[in-house]
Amino acid sequence: MSIPHADRLTRLTVLLAEWQAVWRPLPFQSRRPPWAGHLPGLEQALLALSDEACERLQAAPCGTSPLAAWLPVAELGELVDLPDLAGGDAGLPASWSQHVGGRKWQQIEAFVPRVALAPGQSLVEWCAGKGHLARTLARWHGTEVTALEWQPALCDEGQALADRQGVAVHLEARDVLAPDVARWLTPDTHVAALHACGDLHVRLLELAAASGCGVTLAPCCYQRTAAEHYRPLSRLGRDLAGRQGLELSRDDLALAVRETVTAPRHVRRSRERAGAWRLGFDLLQRELRGRDDYLPVPSLAYGRLPETFAGFCRWAAERKGLTLPASVDWGAYERGGRRRQAEVRRLELVRHLFRRPLEVWLALDRLQLLEEAGFTVALGTFCERELTPRNLLLRASLPARACGTRTPPS
Ligand SMILES: C[S@@+](CC[C@H](N)C(=O)[O-])C[C@H]1O[C@@H](n2cnc3c(N)ncnc32)[C@H](O)[C@@H]1O
DSSP states (O other): OOOOHHHHHHHHHHHHHHTHHHHSSOGGGSSSOTTTTTSTTHHHHHHTOOHHHHHHHHHOTTSSOGGGGTSOHHHHHHHTOOOBOOSOOOOOOGGGGTTSOHHHHHHHHHHGGGOOBOTTOEEEEESOTTTHHHHHHHHHHTSOEEEEESOHHHHHHHHHHHHHHTOOEEEEEOOTTSGGGGGGOOTTEEEEEEEEEHHHHHHHHHHHHHHOOEEEEEEEOTTOOSOSBOOOSSHHHHHHHHHHTOOOBHHHHHHTTOOOTTSOHHHHHHHHHHHHHHHHHHHHHHHHHTOOOOOOOOOOOTTOSOSSHHHHHHHHHHHTTOOOOSOOOHHHHHHHHHHHHHHHHHHTHHHHHHHHHHHHHHHHHHHHHHHHTTOEEEEEESSOTTTOSOOEEEEEEOTTSOOBOOOOOO
């Protein structure tokens, strides 16, 4: 039997609060995890994991896990087990995918049949980019779609695409955070948002709660917020978090989206190398400064990583005002960085375990905001995590409106 939303939120709040000293510390910042003394044997068990076991646990942290001897693996697994939100995976005509990237198209294919319109409702896409979703929704529902997007260049490109394909989409160059956007949201509107980030989807939910429009939302990037500290959106979320002492910073929110299974292999390899070099530099800087403290080094845009480890250390040292000695055994520090990376990856598994629970907690707080405004809300997944790890879907409407998904075009 499925767990009622409020119970799920309550139990997740308790667990996230109880274990925050375990999931919050970043293992690359300290040589020993701060929790090591409280959970005897856990650090050693993690460090002894094979590469295969580590990868398996990264991919499925709540599955069968040796961490269960210390951490509430089974309960977390139960609490993040959400249904696939039905809608039918009938498949859309391949011709509709023109000009849409392969993975994005698959996400749209999974998302669109799950958008349930009430009779007479018009459709709006929120933060539409070039309106790929809007074009598909317009074709699927046989109705005009208004697509709100902030960047005029994307609007122009998207409008040209829609016009060329003869699809009834109107792109509006709008900042969804501006006050006048409220006029697009009425009880006769259904708003679809695929991977709208932090404040952008929060704005949608707040306007929906006020206006009564229907919503189908796949939230993303919870940490993209103006506020440094998270204020739960729902009364229940605020109440539970206050009582349990669960305070989330913007950095904490980033944990919810730390899974990057969709990055291409060359990007992952480059990230891995950058990570090992950072840890190698960390070993070096601790010796140079004579202080066993982590020293944050700014991030580098993809493709800007120096070609060698020595080059990276020179760059990082300059940024941090450190003078490097004339001779450094670069090979030793680089190898040390790789060893440290293998350790950090294993110690990170405790954070992985709480990643999805945090994401589900944030989604439930969003759900609760709408329930408190009288909406009927469903939370589930719209695709496999291999397609996108941000696969949670919130579907909300006021009970007076009977919604229906439709069957695919023949
Ligand atoms: C992560 S993308 C999602 C795009 C599209 N829904 C998709 O799934 O491909 C977020 C989009 O939001 C747009 N955006 C960012 N801030 C915005 C704002 N204040 N108002 C409207 N759109 C905004 C960006 O330009 C970008 O196109």
